[in-house]
Amino acid sequence: MTQDSPISFPLPDPPTLYHPAPLLSELREHRPVAQVAFPDGKLAWLVTRHADVRTVLIDSRFSRALATGEDMPQMGLGSLANESLIAKDPPEHTRLRRLVARAFTARRVEELRPRVATVVSDLIAGLRKQPQPANLVEHFSLPLPVQVICDLLGVPATDRDRFHGWSDAAMGNWERDQDVMAGAFISLGGYFMELIEAKRAAPADDLMSALIAARDDDDRLSEEELITMGIGLLIGGHETTANQINMFLLTLLEHPEQLEWLKANPGRLDVAVEELMRFTQLGSSTASLIRVTTEPVELSGVTIPAGQAVMPAIGAANRDPGVFTDPDRLDLGRAENPHIGFGAGVHHCLGAQLARMELQEALRGLLTELPDLRVAVPDSELRFKPTMIVRSVEELPVVWS
Amino acid sequence: MTWRLRVDREACIGSGMCAGAVPEAFDLDADGKSRPVREEINPDQDVLDAAVSCPVEAIAVLGRDGEEIPWD
Numbered sequence: 001m002t003q004d005s006p007i008s009f010p011l012p013d014p015p016t017l018y019h020p021a022p023l024l025s026e027l028r029e030h031r032p033v034a035q036v037a038f039p040d041g042k043l044a045w046l047v048t049r050h051a052d053v054r055t056v057l058i059d060s061r062f063s064r065a066l067a068t069g070e071d072m073p074q075m076g077l078g079s080l081a082n083e084s085l086i087a088k089d090p091p092e093h094t095r096l097r098r099l100v101a102r103a104f105t106a107r108r109v110e111e112l113r114p115r116v117a118t119v120v121s122d123l124i125a126g127l128r129k130q131p132q133p134a135n136l137v138e139h140f141s142l143p144l145p146v147q148v149i150c151d152l153l154g155v156p157a158t159d160r161d162r163f164h165g166w167s168d169a170a171m172g173n174w175e176r177d178q179d180v181m182a183g184a185f186i187s188l189g190g191y192f193m194e195l196i197e198a199k200r201a202a203p204a205d206d207l208m209s210a211l212i213a214a215r216d217d218d219d220r221l222s223e224e225e226l227i228t229m230g231i232g233l234l235i236g237g238h239e240t241t242a243n244q245i246n247m248f249l250l251t252l253l254e255h256p257e258q259l260e261w262l263k264a265n266p267g268r269l270d271v272a273v274e275e276l277m278r279f280t281q282l283g284s285s286t287a288s289l290i291r292v293t294t295e296p297v298e299l300s301g302v303t304i305p306a307g308q309a310v311m312p313a314i315g316a317a318n319r320d321p322g323v324f325t326d327p328d329r330l331d332l333g334r335a336e337n338p339h340i341g342f343g344a345g346v347h348h349c350l351g352a353q354l355a356r357m358e359l360q361e362a363l364r365g366l367l368t369e370l371p372d373l374r375v376a377v378p379d380s381e382l383r384f385k386p387t388m389i390v391r392s393v394e395e396l397p398v399v400w401s
Numbered sequence: 402m403t404w405r406l407r408v409d410r411e412a413c414i415g416s417g418m419c420a421g422a423v424p425e426a427f428d429l430d431a432d433g434k435s436r437p438v439r440e441e442i443n444p445d446q447d448v449l450d451a452a453v454s455c456p457v458e459a460i461a462v463l464g465r466d467g468e469e470i471p472w473d
């Protein structure tokens with residue numbers, strides 16, 4: 001590999017679902033801070049080592065707010081990328097995040113566990129009634145996170161059909177028309193304006209009502225921020241959680257001896273979910289959202305000048321042999337596991353504790369109630385939505401006996 | 402008046418949120434876990450905000466007599 005020519009980005013798709021592109025591992029070893037070129041010619045630095053990726057995510061010399069500028073390469077998230085928590089730097093970010101943080105702490109999430117276990121059982125009961133092969137995405141992986149976040153926010157689950165198409169479109173993808181994404185975002189905004197008015201009239205014990213009170217009683221966020229926060233919370237965790245459920249199942253089926261171990265050791269589900277979080281490649285390009293340097297920063301001996309785009313490759317960092325023993329091996333009982341599958345720093349996933357609990361309950365339900373669940377088609381027949389950030393399978397046909 | 406700052410290292414999951422938000426007050430050690438840069442600090446809203454936002458409630462901000470400083 002030559003040291004100076006930029007590499008085309010996105011990288012070619014990896015040959016398997018279960019590992020990062022071989023080029024990423026090569027880069028991590030030989031060129032951990034590499035310049036890449038987007039199709040439109042914009043340049044960015046791709047960072048692949050665990051320590052460097054953590055620095056990019058945590059160190060305040062890397063800004064998310066600057067990354068939303070017109071001249072920066074844009075990917076994924078569509079309009080959400082410009083308006084929500086993920087688009088702000090401290091202190092603005094801090095002010096907004098603290099308004100929602102309490103609803104997502106480990107302690108609060110534990111209180112929701114029995115309710116989530118019930119949702120899991122109900123969905124599995126519904127799945128069983130389907131003719132086989134049944135689509136796991138439609139009957140389980142997607143409705144679970146949607147139902148859970150709707151409960152938490154106080155969004156009527158019956159409205160799901162209204163917002164699902166918009167949320168799909170608002171997340172956007174590399175090729176998608178900017179107008180389509182913007183239109184979907186506007187529709188979601190209209191939906192939330194209605195919902196907020198309804199809740200103003202009749203507040204309930206839910207997160208949207210609490211946010212409305214923070215707006216109306218204490219003026220701690222603007223009306224626009226209130227709407228954007230609602231949209232972000234509603235759609236932010238769907239695809240990610242659904243994708244992880246699908247990928248966790250595929251990964252376990254690909255590692256039958258590990259799957260047997262987990263069935264025999266249900267008490268280790270929490271550790272197993274951490275290992276699956278580390279192992280699973282969230283998107284095919286495995287890069288997280290771009291940051292921009294506010295001053296020159298040195299990473300692994302390379303000085304990145306101020307004002308440049310930097311992409312932290314979380315998927316590659318989670319396979320760094322300097323941090324994880326035998327990193328490309330799935331080891332569900334792995335003891336030391338400082339993976340960064342939920343990011344790090346001020347943007348560390350707001351829903352991390354919630355997602356962990358949902359994933360634990362989802363696996364517990366599937367493994368105990370449908371112990372011989374199998375995917376009915378080979379991996380080569382799975383089709384994925386072309387998003388940059390999250391790789392989501394359109395349909396996952398499953399069978400059981 | 403000074404505050405005292407504590408991080409429960411057993412509880413800390415190394416999210417890096419506090420150190421990302423207020424690097425003057427929180428530092429990540431080699432294990433990626435947080436610790437206060439100084440145990441005694443001047444009252445600081447940013448530190449309170451970081452304590453509120455810790456996903457596992459590992460940060461305690463205490464007054465002189467060990468009482469918890471209210472978050473709001």
Ligand code: HEM
Binds near residue numbers: 282
């Ligand atoms: C397994 C499922 C999930 C995964 C893998 C995941 C992953 C991530 C990652 C990597 C980030 C950091 C992005 C960055 O810094 O560039 C993030 C941020 C975020 N996630 Fe998640 N997430 C998941 C589930 C959820 C859920 C269920 C919610 C629902 C509340 C959620 C809400 C958010 C929000 C609001 C942010 C932005 C936080 C901020 O900027 O302060 N996520 N997520």
Ligand code: SF4
Binds near residue numbers: 417418419
């Ligand atoms: S915010 Fe909490 S969990 Fe995260 S590093 Fe700080 S103390 Fe640890």
